[in-house]
Amino acid sequence: MSRVSQAEAKANRERVVAAASQLFREEGVVKVGIADVMKSIGLTQGGFYKQFASKAALVDEATAKAFADNLHDLMALDHEAGGHQAAWQSLLESYFSVEHRDNPGTGCPGAGFAGDVAREPEHRETYAKGVQELAEWIAPGDAGLAAYATLVGGILLARATAGTPLSEQILQAARAAATRAADTGQPETR
Numbered sequence: 001m002s003r004v005s006q007a008e009a010k011a012n013r014e015r016v017v018a019a020a021s022q023l024f025r026e027e028g029v030v031k032v033g034i035a036d037v038m039k040s041i042g043l044t045q046g047g048f049y050k051q052f053a054s055k056a057a058l059v060d061e062a063t064a065k066a067f068a069d070n071l072h073d074l075m076a077l078d079h080e081a082g083g084h085q086a087a088w089q090s091l092l093e094s095y096f097s098v099e100h101r102d103n104p105g106t107g108c109p110g111a112g113f114a115g116d117v118a119r120e121p122e123h124r125e126t127y128a129k130g131v132q133e134l135a136e137w138i139a140p141g142d143a144g145l146a147a148y149a150t151l152v153g154g155i156l157l158a159r160a161t162a163g164t165p166l167s168e169q170i171l172q173a174a175r176a177a178a179t180r181a182a183d184t185g186q187p188e189t190r
Contacts, residue, residue: 013051015041021062021069025112026105029059029120060126063117066109067130074137088138088182095151096175101158101167110134110152111159139182147182150174 019040023032034055035045052058074091081087094100100107110131117127135144154174161167 009051012041012043012047016043016048016051016058017061017065020058021066021109022105024059024062024116025066025107025109029113029116034058056120056122059116059120060123063109063113063123063126063130066112067126067133070109071130071133071137074134092175092178096154096158096171096178098168098171101155101162101171104159108152108155110148111155114152114156143182147178150178150181154178 016037020032020037023037023040027036034048037058038045038048048058052061074087077087077090078084081090095108104112113123113127117123131148135148138144138147151174154170154177158167158170158174161170
C-alpha cells in the first residue's frame with residue numbers, strides 16, 4: 001500500500017468536507033452515511049477515520065464550510081454588483097429562483113442544514129454562528145435576522161410545495177417580504 005503525502009491527505013480532507021456539505025444539504029445528515037460521502041469522491045470508507053474522529057465531527061466541519069463559503073461568495077457579490085444594495089437585490093433574485101429551490105445541495109446552508117440541526121443539538125453553535133454572520137451581511141441587527149429568517153423559511157416552504165402552484169407563489173411572496181425586512185435595517189451605503 002502506498003502512503004499518502006500530507007498534501008494529498010489535506011486535499012482529500014477538503015474534498016470529503018466539500019462532498020459532505022453538498023450531500024448533507026441534498027439528502028439530509030441522517031440519510032447520508034460516511035460510505036456515501038467517501039464513494040462520491042472515489043475514496044474508501046477506511047480513509048475517513050484517518051481524517052475525522054466521527055461523523056458528527058464531519059457534520060460540524062461541513063456545516064461551517066458551507067456557511068463560510070456562502071459568506072465569502074456574498075462578500076464577493078458586494079464588489080461584483082457594485083455595492084451592497086445591488087448585491088442584496090441580486091441575491092434575492094437568485095435565492096428565490098426555481099433553480100435554487102430545486103438544487104439544495106449547492107444552496108443556502110441555513111435552509112440545507114436547518115432540519116438536521118434542529119434534531120441534532122451538538123451542531124447548533126456552528127449553525128448559529130453561520131446564521132449570525134449571514135444575517136449581518138444582509139443588514140445589522142434584527143433587520144438582518146428577520147430578512148434571513150424570511151429567506152430560509154421561504155425557500156424551505158417552496159421546496160416542500162414544489163410541483164404545486166403554491167411553490168412559485170411562495171417564492172414571489174417571500175422575495176417581497178425579505179426585501180421589506182432588510183430595507184428596515186439597511187444603511188444608506190455599506
